[in-house]
Amino acid sequence: MSLGSTLLDIVKRNKGAIIFFSVIGLSIGIWSIYVRANDDGIIEGLVVDQHGRGVANAIVLLQKKGYDILDEPIVTTADEYGYFIYEDVAMLEFVIGAEREGYITPEGRISYHRYFLKHNFELPEPLLLIKEVAQ
Amino acid sequence: MSRGRLKRPVWPHLFLIPLTLVMIVPLYWVFKTSLTGEILYTYPPSLIPKNPNLFYYIDVYYWIPFLRYLWNSLFVSAIVVVSNIVINSMAGFSLRYSFPGKKMVILIFLSCMLIPFQTTIIPAFLITKQFGLIDTHFGLAFPLLTTIINIFIFKSAFDAIPKSLSDAARIDGMPEWKILFRIFLPLSKPAIATNIILTFLWSWNNFIWPLVIIRTKEMQTMPLGLARFLSYFEPSSGPLYAFTILVIVPVIIVFLWNQKSFISSMISGALKG
Numbered sequence: 001m002s003l004g005s006t007l008l009d010i011v012k013r014n015k016g017a018i019i020f021f022s023v024i025g026l027s028i029g030i031w032s033i034y035v036r037a038n039d040d041g042i043i044e045g046l047v048v049d050q051h052g053r054g055v056a057n058a059i060v061l062l063q064k065k066g067y068d069i070l071d072e073p074i075v076t077t078a079d080e081y082g083y084f085i086y087e088d089v090a091m092l093e094f095v096i097g098a099e100r101e102g103y104i105t106p107e108g109r110i111s112y113h114r115y116f117l118k119h120n121f122e123l124p125e126p127l128l129l130i131k132e133v134a135q
Numbered sequence: 136m137s138r139g140r141l142k143r144p145v146w147p148h149l150f151l152i153p154l155t156l157v158m159i160v161p162l163y164w165v166f167k168t169s170l171t172g173e174i175l176y177t178y179p180p181s182l183i184p185k186n187p188n189l190f191y192y193i194d195v196y197y198w199i200p201f202l203r204y205l206w207n208s209l210f211v212s213a214i215v216v217v218s219n220i221v222i223n224s225m226a227g228f229s230l231r232y233s234f235p236g237k238k239m240v241i242l243i244f245l246s247c248m249l250i251p252f253q254t255t256i257i258p259a260f261l262i263t264k265q266f267g268l269i270d271t272h273f274g275l276a277f278p279l280l281t282t283i284i285n286i287f288i289f290k291s292a293f294d295a296i297p298k299s300l301s302d303a304a305r306i307d308g309m310p311e312w313k314i315l316f317r318i319f320l321p322l323s324k325p326a327i328a329t330n331i332i333l334t335f336l337w338s339w340n341n342f343i344w345p346l347v348i349i350r351t352k353e354m355q356t357m358p359l360g361l362a363r364f365l366s367y368f369e370p371s372s373g374p375l376y377a378f379t380i381l382v383i384v385p386v387i388i389v390f391l392w393n394q395k396s397f398i399s400s401m402i403s404g405a406l407k408g
Contacts, residue, residue, distance in 0.1 A: 017392070092193065092194070092197055093190075093194075113188070113190045113193075115189075115190075115193060116193070117197065
């Protein structure tokens with residue numbers, strides 16, 4: 001019996017196991033490629049007011065979330081369009097919020113979870129600030 | 136009724152389906168909680184997971200050295216499974232022969248089965264220490280390298296093989312070890328499957344022995360990791376249940392892989408009179 005036919009016989013007899021491990025291997029491979037392509041640790045988003053306009057110079061606070069403790073926040077400032085970006089941030093779960101003088105934060109800080117420590121992440125919803133009405 | 140087709144009664148299924156549900160629901164609940172993190176007392180309880188996600192599995196990966204635990208458990212289980220197949224098959228094969236004191240050997244085997252492992256754990260520990268196997272993979276596998284019940288499983292499987300086969304091989308000049316590994320083992324797949332499932336399960340779930348002989352975090356196995364995880368993160372049900380799922384998945388895979396042979400072994404054992 002040749003080597004080729006022996007291998008073919010082994011493949012035929014273990015079709016289920018081969019498919020199972022191939023799917024697992026393929027999934028791990030695809031996931032590894034995705035991780036490599038998206039591991040700059042970027043967290044980005046927008047700060048907007050109630051009309052959807054970007055809030056310039058808003059202070060954005062990012063904090064690592066644990067089950068018991070919250071670390072010191074990392075602070076950045078939004079640009080003139082309300083856009084902010086953090087780079088090289090290694091945290092899995094975090095809370096983020098924005099503040100600026102003359103504005104209130106109706107939602108407080110919002111919690112997000114990333115799929116790996118340095119997963120590039122764009123906030124699905126902008127951070128909302130509402131302008132205080134002068135009394 | 137069509138020719139060649141038996142009509143199966145429906146009524147057993149009326150009992151079997153609810154029974155199956157009763158068995159599956161707790162497992163499903165663990166799986167659901169691992170995806171949602173809902174605590175047990177959430178009211179009203181819902182069968183369908185709300186906002187399922189994989190974040191708790193990711194937490195497990197980052198919070199504990201999961202891959203290390205997995206490797207330790209898999210490696211130890213592999214040692215146990217291979218050694219059990221080799222040693223038990225040889226022991227079962229030897230019990231096919233008549234030799235002086237055979238009955239006594241079987242009696243000793245049977246009486247040893249009656250002694251629970253907890254009572255021999257101190258001598259086992261001292262012997263393992265003498266061999267210098269404390270805190271090693273081989274030390275973890277040591278008490279399970281051979282298991283008596285599996286020797287009898289091999290013996291009963293080998294007893295069912297006609298003696299003429301081994302006689303013919305012997306006349307052809309085949310040595311005994313070849314008769315065992317080339318003729319008897321390939322004909323005893325159900326016994327091998329039963330050995331794989333039982334020993335893998337025992338090794339995988341073993342808690343007390345690793346607790347006794349393991350001293351470093353790097354050598355901990357999955358059940359020890361689960362206990363450690365529970366003590367660290369008691370209030371967080373999501374990651375805990377995710378870890379539980381990860382602990383039981385390999386056992387389910389091994390069982391499904393050997394299911395057919397295992398069941399045929401059980402049935403053949405039940406039919407022997």
